[in-house]
Amino acid sequence: MEILNPKQHKAAILIASGKPKKEAAKTVGASAQTVSKWLGNPEFVALINKTKREMMEETRDMLRGNLITATETINELLKIGKNEKVRFEAAKFLIEATGIITPDIGLWDTGPQTVEEVENEMIQKGIMPSDISD
Numbered sequence: 418m419e420i421l422n423p424k425q426h427k428a429a430i431l432i433a434s435g436k437p438k439k440e441a442a443k444t445v446g447a448s449a450q451t452v453s454k455w456l457g458n459p460e461f462v463a464l465i466n467k468t469k470r471e472m473m474e475e476t477r478d479m480l481r482g483n484l485i486t487a488t489e490t491i492n493e494l495l496k497i498g499k500n501e502k503v504r505f506e507a508a509k510f511l512i513e514a515t516g517i518i519t520p521d522i523g524l525w526d527t528g529p530q531t532v533e534e535v536e537n538e539m540i541q542k543g544i545m546p547s548d549i550s551d
Contacts, residue, residue: 419460428452429461433468457547459535466528466535487512 421429424445431441432452442452455461487508494505529535536546 425455429464433465459532459546462535463532467530
């Protein structure tokens with residue numbers, strides 16, 4: 418098992434945060450080609466996926482924190498019967514986004530979380546995992 422160097426670690430976090438590969442490379446002082454090579458490293462990919470999952474869980478928890486307010490808004494709108502479509506749609510979105518009334522969907526699927534899972538997925542896709550540590 419390879420330990421990621423600080424540049425790889427920071428680049429993985431940036432990519433997981435939604436930064437383009439080229440921007441992550443520039444930020445850590447590496448080339449885009451180097452970051453592309455790192456994407457062949459199961460440890461690097463696993464860190465990206467694990468970080469994405471943690472970010473999604475944190476976001477979901479924040480949304481859940483507003484679930485009572487959203488539910489109260491829906492109840493209020495239903496009781497008073499006024500046409501406040503914008504508020505209703507916002508409340509509806511908040512409830513759906515928490516996954517309370519809808520099953521987990523692709524949004525929450527951030528990929529394999531362990532090195533072994535990443536390696537297995539790569540092999541299934543016909544990609545050979547590499548041990549590049551530039």
